[in-house]
Amino acid sequence: MENAFRVEKDFLGEMDIDVHAYYGIQTLRAKNNFNITDTNISLFPTFIKSLAKVKKACAITNYALEDLSLEQKDAIVQACDEIIDGKLHEQFIVDPIQGGAGTSSNMNANEVIANRALEILGHPRASYNIIHPNNDVNMSQSTNDAYPTAIKITLHELIYKLKDSLRYLRDTYNEKAIEFNHVLKMGRTQLQDAVPMTLGQEFRTYAIMVDEDIYRLREAQELLRLVNLGATAIGTGINTKDHYRKMVIKNLRKVTGVDFDNSGDLIEATQDTGIFVHVSGLLKRIVIKMSKVSNDLRLLSSGPRAGFNEINLPPLQPGSSIMPGKVNPVIPEVVNQVAFEVIGADSTISIACEGGQLQLNVFEPLIAYKLFTSINMMRRSCRALADKCIKGITANEDVCMENVLNSITIITYLNPILGYETCSSIAKEALKTNKRVYDLILEKELITKVELDELLLPANMLH
Numbered sequence: 262m263e264n265a266f267r268v269e270k271d272f273l274g275e276m277d278i279d280v281h282a283y284y285g286i287q288t289l290r291a292k293n294n295f296n297i298t299d300t301n302i303s304l305f306p307t308f309i310k311s312l313a314k315v316k317k318a319c320a321i322t323n324y325a326l327e328d329l330s331l332e333q334k335d336a337i338v339q340a341c342d343e344i345i346d347g348k349l350h351e352q353f354i355v356d357p358i359q360g361g362a363g364t365s366s367n368m369n370a371n372e373v374i375a376n377r378a379l380e381i382l383g384h385p386r387a388s389y390n391i392i393h394p395n396n397d398v399n400m401s402q403s404t405n406d407a408y409p410t411a412i413k414i415t416l417h418e419l420i421y422k423l424k425d426s427l428r429y430l431r432d433t434y435n436e437k438a439i440e441f442n443h444v445l446k447m448g449r450t451q452l453q454d455a456v457p458m459t460l461g462q463e464f465r466t467y468a469i470m471v472d473e474d475i476y477r478l479r480e481a482q483e484l485l486r487l488v489n490l491g492a493t494a495i496g497t498g499i500n501t502k503d504h505y506r507k508m509v510i511k512n513l514r515k516v517t518g519v520d521f522d523n524s525g526d527l528i529e530a531t532q533d534t535g536i537f538v539h540v541s542g543l544l545k546r547i548v549i550k551m552s553k554v555s556n557d558l559r560l561l562s563s564g565p566r567a568g569f570n571e572i573n574l575p576p577l578q579p580g581s582s583i584m585p586g587k588v589n590p591v592i593p594e595v596v597n598q599v600a601f602e603v604i605g606a607d608s609t610i611s612i613a614c615e616g617g618q619l620q621l622n623v624f625e626p627l628i629a630y631k632l633f634t635s636i637n638m639m640r641r642s643c644r645a646l647a648d649k650c651i652k653g654i655t656a657n658e659d660v661c662m663e664n665v666l667n668s669i670t671i672i673t674y675l676n677p678i679l680g681y682e683t684c685s686s687i688a689k690e691a692l693k694t695n696k697r698v699y700d701l702i703l704e705k706e707l708i709t710k711v712e713l714d715e716l717l718l719p720a721n722m723l724h
Contacts, residue, residue, distance in 0.1 A: 267387050278387070283352040285372035285387065285394060291365030295356040298630070302366055303353040305633045310345045311414035312370040315407050315490065316398055317341035318513040323400045326502050333392055336378035349373055357630040362623040363408035371398040401501045401509070405531055405621055406492040412629045414517060416540060417485045419636045420478050426643035427475050427547070433647040434468035437461075437654060445719045446571055446661035447668050454668045457722045460572070460656055467554050474547045481540050486521050488513075489530035495620040496528030534614040534622050537632060541610040544603055544635050551642070552600035555593035558650065562590055571661050575653030592650040599642045606631040665722075672698050674716055679707055 266277035269286035276286045292301075303309060317338050324334035343349060352373045355365040371394035376386040378398075384391055392398070399407070442461030447454050490513060491506035493499050498506060506523060513521050524530035564570040580589035610631050613624035622628075665671065669691050672684045679687075679702075687705075691698050699717070703710055715721070 267385075269387055280386075283349060283373040283376040283386065284354060284369055285376065287368040287394075288355060288365070288372050291355040291359060291361075291369070295359045295365065297356050297358040300357065301354045302357050302369070303350045304357065305415065306347065306350055307418050308411060308415045308629070308633065309350050309353050309370075310347075311411040311418070312366070312407070313341040313344035313374070314414060314516045315402075315411050315513070316370060316374055317345075318490075318509055318516045319400065319402055319407070320398070321512045321516075322505060322509040325508060326505060328400060328502070329397060332382065333378070333397055336381045336392065337374060337398060339381050340374045340377035343377065344370075344374070349377060357626060357633075359626050360623070362404060362621060363626050363629075364404040366626070367399070367404040367408050368394065371395065374398045401491075401493070401505055403493040405494055406489045406527075409531075409625060410488040410490045410513075412625065412632075413485045413488050413536070414519070414521075415629075416632060416636075417482055417519060419633065419640075420482050420485075420540075423636050423640050423643075424475050424478050426640040427471050427478075430643045430647045430651070431468045431471040431475070433651045434464050434471065437651060438465035438468060441656050444656045444658050444661055445665055445722070447664045447670075454664075454670045456670055456673055457665050457668075457719070459719075459723065460661065462723075463557075470550050470554070474543075474550065477543055477546070481536075481543055484536050484539065486519065487524045487530070487536075488521050489524055489527050490521075491523060492527035492531045496526070496531040498527065528620065532617060532620050532622060534617060534625070534628065537610060537625075537628050538614050541607045541632060541635070544632075544639065545607040548600040548603040548635075548639055551639075551646070552597050555590075555596040555600075555646070558593045558654075559590045571657055571664070573655045573657065574650055577649060590650075592645055596642050596646050599638050602638060603635045606635045666699065667697060669698060671717060671722070674722060675702070675708075678716070683707070 265280040267280050268275055269278050270276075271286050271290075273290075276289055278285060278289060282289075320329060320334050320337040320341070323329045324331065329337070353366075353369050355369050357366075359365045375389065375392050375394040375398045378392045379386055379388050382391065389396075438461045440461070441464060442459055444460040445457055446460050446463075447456075448458040448463075449455050488510075489496065491498055491501060491509050493501060506527075510521060510523050558572070558574065561569050561572045562574045565573070574590050574592070576588040577591055578588075580587040580591075610628050613628050613631075614622065616622070616624050669688045672688050672691075676684050687698060687701050690696070691701055694701075699713065702708060702713055708716075
């Protein structure tokens with residue numbers, strides 16, 4: 262039995278299918294045709310579960326409309342529930358990048374569900390006269406509405422997970438902001454000394470940047486709730502009964518626990534991939550800011566002897582095969598690389614969305630693959646940045662204070678008292694003689710030491 266096969270046929274001919282397989286002939290054809298990423302759609306379990314949720318909602322609706330028997334409906338629903346619980350995912354074997362606008366993924370789901378449903382009813386697999394992948398599991402559907410609906414369900418859920426990771430990163434930044442609230446340091450613009458701030462303010466800014474993005478993701482989830490289920494081939498709803506559209510959305514809400522709704526015009530919704538452009542752009546916005554912060558961390562920890570050396574990143578691994586003692590900022594570096602990947606994916610998604618023609622965009626498999634991959638990479642990089650970098654950062658307080666005292670720009674605080682011309686002259690002399698501004702003011706007896714110390718108190722310099 263180990264090498265036993267069953268024969269399945271379609272209008273192109275016959276194929277031998279492993280007798281143990283739940284997938285069928287259309288899935289195997291796709292497996293043979295598309296070996297692009299050397300992976301399969303089971304790489305994204307949330308997507309597999311989303312396909313099953315769509316099929317379950319449709320089966321319940323078709324039974325209510327008396328197009329499926331109770332026995333067929335119950336078997337299909339049980340098969341879907343098993344997939345939603347994480348079973349049979351290894352049977353989803355088609356490549357994520359595929360021709361056919363997602364038909365291969367849709368048929369992979371249809372065949373696995375049909376064969377498992379047949380097994381539940383006590384029939385051999387491929388007894389399609391009893392439950393058929395197209396006629397029964399795919400009833401009242403087309404790939405063109407079932408597949409993008411599953412993509413949107415997946416994105417809606419993955420964004421929840423991304424928001425959780427971003428909240429974790431935000432909270433980690435805030436913890437450091439509190440810890441470093443007393444550490445005075447130089448702020449910098451254009452990599453030049455500006456005016457003092459605290460290290461706590463610097464990290465609090467990072468937290469606020471993340472918080473803004475969490476809010477934007479919430480807005481994107483609202484847009485993702487509009488789906489085209491019931492549109493079938495191009496949006497006209499061909500091969501569906503009256504009331505099917507409203508009923509299937511109601512059942513999708515029950516199955517997913519999310520308040521999904523039909524788009525206003527299903528012909529428009531079937532061809533318009535604008536939401537995917539929007540989500541991709543939002544991911545790019547988030548990851549660019551994550552990368553910017555990583556650049557800051559690399560700069561602030563640079564050296565340690567010949568750089569800024571204001572903070573220490575936790576040492577995670579030796580940084581060189583030839584230089585003993587060298588430690589590199591490996592976590593910020595990997596976040597930078599995630600950013601480069603997501604930015605590139607955004608360009609790919611933009612081109613793929615633009616490439617749609619007439620009533621359908623056939624490039625949704627690539628769009629979905631890039632979006633799912635970007636979100637998963639970003640989720641993991643948020644956790645890595647928080648746990649392996651931010652939490653272990655320490656401040657070099659003496660270095661930070663020395664930079665403040667040695668800075669020429671503290672003369673800015675004396676402009677209202679000494680005047681711009683006098684302050685400019687002192688700044689110029691400080692640069693030329695390598696003396697501190699503080700010492701030059703006292704040498705020239707422009708104000709008393711008591712007055713100067715009062716003016717340059719950290720609390721005064723920060724406000």
